[in-house]
Structure formats: structure tokens, C-alpha cells
Amino acid sequence: MTPEQDKSTEQIARQARRMKSTRDHPGPSPLRGIGTFGMVGWAIAVPTVGGAFLGLWLDQVAPQGFSWTIALILGGVVLGAIMAAAWINREGGER
Structure with missing residues (x-):
């Protein structure tokens, strides 16, 4: 192999490692933030709403x-x- 082919192979391997790392560890997504919100x-x-309805019923019954x-x-x-x-603590623990 020529030195030029070694560089090309090295660059391809480096790029493949970067792509795998990006795929395995995606960055934060704006949609994930909206979903969490x-x-x-x-x-x-x-x-809260369930408590309000139950409370209204209990105010009439008891x-x-x-x-x-x-x-x-x-x-x-x-x-x-x-x-x-x-839920937030459980989701935060995954990162």
C-alpha cells in the first residue's frame, strides 16, 4: 500500500468511527424537550383535575x-x- 492509500484508509476509518459515535450517542433533540414539557x-x-372532580363530589356527598x-x-x-x-430523574439518568 502506498502512503497515500494509508491516509485515505485512515480518513475513512476515522469518519466511520465518528458516524458510529454520532449514531450511538445522539445529541439533545428539540422534540424531546417538547415531549418532556x-x-x-x-x-x-x-x-389536579381528578382531585377537583373528586373533591366536588365529596363536598356534596360528605x-x-x-x-x-x-x-x-x-x-x-x-x-x-x-x-x-x-419521571424527570428517571429520564435524566439515561444520559
Whole structure:
């Protein structure tokens, strides 16, 4: 092999390693960020709205000196925040 062919082979091998590295470790995607934002939003919204509806029903069925609706909305927000934090930590651990 001539020295010129060695350089060409070396360049091709280097380029192949770079392409494999890029394929194995893709960079951050804007769509992934939007997906994470949406998942966090739903993780908080669903328990909050569920708590509101359950609270409205409990206020009619079992009235108390406090508002079930407000208590369960706050509980839904806390539960949703915990679920969202757990999801973000699990996703962040993959990188």
C-alpha cells in the first residue's frame, strides 16, 4: 500500500468511527424537550383535575368543615409534582 492509500484508509476509518459515535450517542433533540414539557404538564394536570372532580363530589356527598375540593386540588398538585420529578430523574439518568 502506498502512503497515500494509508491516509485515505485512515480518513475513512476515522469518519466511520465518528458516524458510529454520532449514531450511538445522539445529541439533545428539540422534540424531546417538547415531549418532556408535555409529559410534566400532564403528570401535574391529571391528578389536579381528578382531585377537583373528586373533591366536588365529596363536598356534596360528605360535607365537612373544610372544602374537599381545595384539599384534593392541593393533593393532586403535590402528587403530580412528585410524579413529574420522578419521571424527570428517571429520564435524566439515561444520559
